[in-house]
Amino acid sequence: MSPIPNARVLFNFHPESYPIPGETTVYDTTKTIDLQSVPLNGGFLIKTLVLSIDPFLRYRMNRGADDRVGGFQIGAPLDGFGIGVVLRSETPEVQVGEYVYGITIIFQEYTVYPALDQLQILKKHPELPLSAYLGAAGMTGQTAYLGWKAYADAKPGEVAFVTTGAGAVGSIVIQLAKQAGMKVIASAGSEAKVEFMRSLGADVAFNYKTTDTRAILEKEGPINVFWDHIGGEITDAGIEYAAEGARILKFPLISLKSLHIHGIFVPPLLQIPGYRDEFYEVMPRKLVSGEIKHVEDLTTGLDQVGEVMLAVLKGTNKGKAVVVVAEE
Amino acid sequence: MSPIPNARVLFNFHPESYPIPGETTVYDTTKTIDLQSVPLNGGFLIKTLVLSIDPFLRYRMNRGADDRVGGFQIGAPLDGFGIGVVLRSETPEVQVGEYVYGITIIFQEYTVYPALDQLQILKKHPELPLSAYLGAAGMTGQTAYLGWKAYADAKPGEVAFVTTGAGAVGSIVIQLAKQAGMKVIASAGSEAKVEFMRSLGADVAFNYKTTDTRAILEKEGPINVFWDHIGGEITDAGIEYAAEGARILKFPLISLKSLHIHGIFVPPLLQIPGYRDEFYEVMPRKLVSGEIKHVEDLTTGLDQVGEVMLAVLKGTNKGKAVVVVAEE
Incomplete structure (x- = not known):
């Protein structure tokens, strides 16, 4: 030859x-x-x-x-x-x-x-x-299938939010979520893609360019699994409307990472046994000793409340703003 | 009287x-x-x-x-x-x-x-x-102290990244991180605030308005604890340069939530025992049965590679782009 x-x-x-x-x-x-x-x-x-x-x-x-x-x-x-x-x-x-x-x-x-x-x-x-x-039986499918298997911890009745839901990966994730018995919210950037996501079984499909993501999540959430393909503003929205213990699956990332994200809100923290007591035992002592420094911006006079509030809103205060109403 | x-x-x-x-x-x-x-x-x-x-x-x-x-x-x-x-x-x-x-x-x-x-x-x-x-011995301090106590899981030698580090909360977080033996990267929006953060012990303090956050994190990271006061773009940067197992403490949030965020990257997932085998056992079968639908965009001819790549980059392909070079 x-x-x-x-x-x-x-x-x-x-x-x-x-x-x-x-x-x-x-x-x-x-x-x-x-x-x-x-x-x-x-x-x-x-x-x-x-x-x-x-x-x-x-x-x-x-x-x-x-x-x-x-x-x-x-x-x-x-x-x-x-x-x-x-x-x-x-x-x-x-x-x-x-x-x-x-x-x-x-x-x-x-x-x-x-x-x-x-x-x-x-x-x-x-x-x-x-x-x-x-594709679906290659890297694309592996990203969807293995990522979902490893991290979604999907439970029937829970809510999933899939971004880029009409993409090669997202379209598989929608189907995996449905097959896990979840309610699926899915977003994409055109009406044709919204139709496609509906055909895959998405319960709530919307065009993020013409529909307010937060309004959708407010109505249809909170979400338990968030397939976050986009980042930025939509990540914030997803976190805002995430349920306690939600799993955020972020793709693509340059390396494999498992991170833990915790929202901080004081009232429930104060209910954890020992937390309130420890705070009031430790923090005042450290402030007095100077081990922890803090900066206050004190203004005297109840009549100054309006002015101080304006300063706080404009960010011109130098430290924690307090109005001193009276001495004892 | x-x-x-x-x-x-x-x-x-x-x-x-x-x-x-x-x-x-x-x-x-x-x-x-x-x-x-x-x-x-x-x-x-x-x-x-x-x-x-x-x-x-x-x-x-x-x-x-x-x-x-x-x-x-x-x-x-x-x-x-x-x-x-x-x-x-x-x-x-x-x-x-x-x-x-x-x-x-x-x-x-x-x-x-x-x-x-x-x-x-x-x-x-x-x-x-x-x-x-x-302030420091009130809600502000509780946010910093209790949030840090509950979630930071700080270890000596690890790296913390504190945004809004000159603020009432952030300035305390910087000090808590230093006292936990961490290296502290801190950001704020003015040179005066940068100086203030240095005075609190921040190892790397920078003005995010004049300095590229990603460049700093690339050089000084990866980060193990991320005190994220801002959201949006800086959240993405923090996640990108987070170390495996990093803790992201997000404040303020409208409610207390613990979320888990996982970056998805296929090669290490394939190393998990059983994962690769399961994928190749399950996914092709589901694709053949139609239980999972997928969309391909096939183009025949090795000479079409340039055109197909252009379509992929412009997003005009309809499904996973594959060039068929030859039949068997």
């Missing part, structure tokens, strides 16, 4: 904003490969079948993106999450006909790998297309 | 923005009281000594502020957190000369209360001024 073309997608330059097809990346057909005689050197040869296209690829195109995030090299092919089928193998790790998948699949038609390394064998369900293993 | 003036501060109308001293609230001296003969009817008479002036008072002035938040009544005196000394008593609950404090102190010079009810007896430290019991 003679050499055949081995097309690939090369990285050509660092884009400033959107990558330009054919310029930022170039489809290159100059290389060839002889599938029967290409040396494997103890490795294996695959035919690339499907490739996942994710926003993270753009990040790897940035000037200065380093090895840590897999910055692309100019002139070299892209790589990413994909699946190939094994055509030849010189390693017992991999058999001909098996599928291999992973995040180091080269964006070219045929590739020789020296070892499985970061790739893995895929045991494919006979009725599920390979492409699904890049 | 004859009647003497009993001045008070009346609520006059609902302000639109800042309250105007003398208009929104009126200092009224038309009432008198005879301290010796005013009937107590089984209650007690106090002389008001100090009053706390807090932003919450403004909230209570709003039109529509109801009983739940203690909305002020037009024509009636203000009330709030304060301390008085008992001049006469007909109840064994309270002795003459004792201090009473609480959130229902009327903003007038002398008041008869029918019972202690929501007020409490204050056991004052002989060397600490009463005013301190409205």
Whole structure:
């Protein structure tokens, strides 16, 4: 058998904003490969079948993106999450006909790998297309399914709030929440997406661009599980309308973290046995000794209340504002 | 003894923005009281000594502020957190000369209360001024001290990040964190406040208006305890640079809540025993059966990678984007 073309997608330059097809990346057909005689050197040869296209690829195109995030090299092919089928193998790790998948699949038609390394064998369900293993049965699905399994602690009758509910991850989370017997509130940014979320079973689906999130959560909450894909203002709203003991699942994060968030409100803290007594035993003593410093802004005269309040609201007071009405 | 003036501060109308001293609230001296003969009817008479002036008072002035938040009544005196000394008593609950404090102190010079009810007896430290019991030894201090005690789980050598660190609460939190042996990062909105935070012992004090919070946290973090007084963007930054297992103490909140926040990142989840196997056993089956629906956006041809990436970045893809390079 003679050499055949081995097309690939090369990285050509660092884009400033959107990558330009054919310029930022170039489809290159100059290389060839002889599938029967290409040396494997103890490795294996695959035919690339499907490739996942994710926003993270753009990040790897940035000037200065380093090895840590897999910055692309100019002139070299892209790589990413994909699946190939094994055509030849010189390693017992991999058999001909098996599928291999992973995040180091080269964006070219045929590739020789020296070892499985970061790739893995895929045991494919006979009725599920390979492409699904890049999405709902791949990283996307793992984010939803494993994140939910690890942290949601879902209970029937509880309320879930799913942001970006029409996205690849959020749409699975809506279904997992429904299947766990929860009431599901879901948000997205268009009417079409709202309809899609309803079709997935969301009990309350709304467009966050035209509907006030807080008003929805006030009416439909409090929420027990909060799938927070967005951050910022909507995180605050979710926390505000979270039920005691709620679980907030935050995605994406740069690393896996479990954090504990506690709202502080004094009256119930004072009910915890020993808390009030300890405070009044310890704090005055530390203030007197100077171990803890504090700053007061004292104003004398009940007639000054209006002025002091104005100062407090404008933030011009220097320390805790107190009106001294009278000496004993 | 004859009647003497009993001045008070009346609520006059609902302000639109800042309250105007003398208009929104009126200092009224038309009432008198005879301290010796005013009937107590089984209650007690106090002389008001100090009053706390807090932003919450403004909230209570709003039109529509109801009983739940203690909305002020037009024509009636203000009330709030304060301390008085008992001049006469007909109840064994309270002795003459004792201090009473609480959130229902009327903003007038002398008041008869029918019972202690929501007020409490204050056991004052002989060397600490009463005013301190409205601040560092009062609600402000309780917020800092009890919130910290309940949730910070501070360990020597760990890192704390305190926002609004020059405020009445934050300034105490900085000191509690230092005394727990932590490294303290603190933020505020002016150079003077930065200096003040340094004087309290903050190891890293910065002006968030002129300094990038993320850059500071990147350099000085990760953070183990996050005293989050602000919300929004800074919450995201704090979460991003939080250490595994970090505690986020959020103040103010409308109610006491303990929430658990989990960042979701797939690779470590796949390392949890059983997780990977379960996913590949369950998810493909559910996708095949249709129990979980998913949406794919397939494009055929390796030469389409650039176009598909552009679609993904612009959000015009309809479902998980996959490039099909070849059939088997």
